[in-house]
Amino acid sequence: MPKKLSDYINPLFSLLISLPKGKIISxxxxxxxxxxxxxxxxxWILKxxxxxxTIPCFKVVLSNGKLxxxxxxxxxxxxQKRLKREGIFFDENGRILNFEQCKY
DNA sequence: CTTTTGACTGAGT
DNA sequence: AACTCAGCCAAAA
Known part of the structure; x- marks a missing residue:
């Protein structure tokens, strides 16, 4: 029985909830x-x-460090507002500063 | 049933 | 740095 995409909703949300404060993920x-x-x-899942x-979906960003x-x-x-509240900062181009360090 | 549409990515130009 | 393009595949139209 192959898994459906909807079966991945909970695993993803669990992962996001478990992310440490100040950490993001691509x-x-x-x-x-x-x-x-x-x-x-x-x-699709985040939608x-x-x-x-409850689910910090704002912690998911593009692989290039932008939103x-x-x-x-x-x-x-x-x-961006929510991320700043977590202590994440952005440069003038909208790219996350210290992206590599923030990445999970 | 077929086509289009995404909260994308990585490689190529 | 900016811009394509193919790959990806479930959902929605």
Whole structure:
């Protein structure tokens, strides 16, 4: 019985909840961590998030250290705001500072 | 049933 | 640095 994509929702959300404060994760790393190989599927799963206050989906960023354009809960600005609250800082190009150190 | 659409990535130009 | 393009594959149209 092959797994469906929806079966990966809980593993991903668990992973996000378990991320230490101040840590972020890229789509590709997140995908590999839960056994997926297509990062686009992470985006699909995050869209299923009904509790953005419980599930820190704002911690998922692009592999180049910037933010995805389609963040569902208020756009890039809102996501950046939440990340700053975690102690993450951005340069003038919207790229995360110390990206390598923040990465999970 | 077929086509299009993504919260993407990595390689190539 | 900016821009394509193919690969990826479940969902939605």
């Amino acid at each position: 789509y590709s790393i997140a995908a590999k961590s839960i056994g997926l190989d297509n990062p686009r599927n992470i985006g 299923q998030n009904k509790n953005p206050d 995805a354009k389609g963040y569902k809960f208020g756009g890039q600005k809102e996501q």
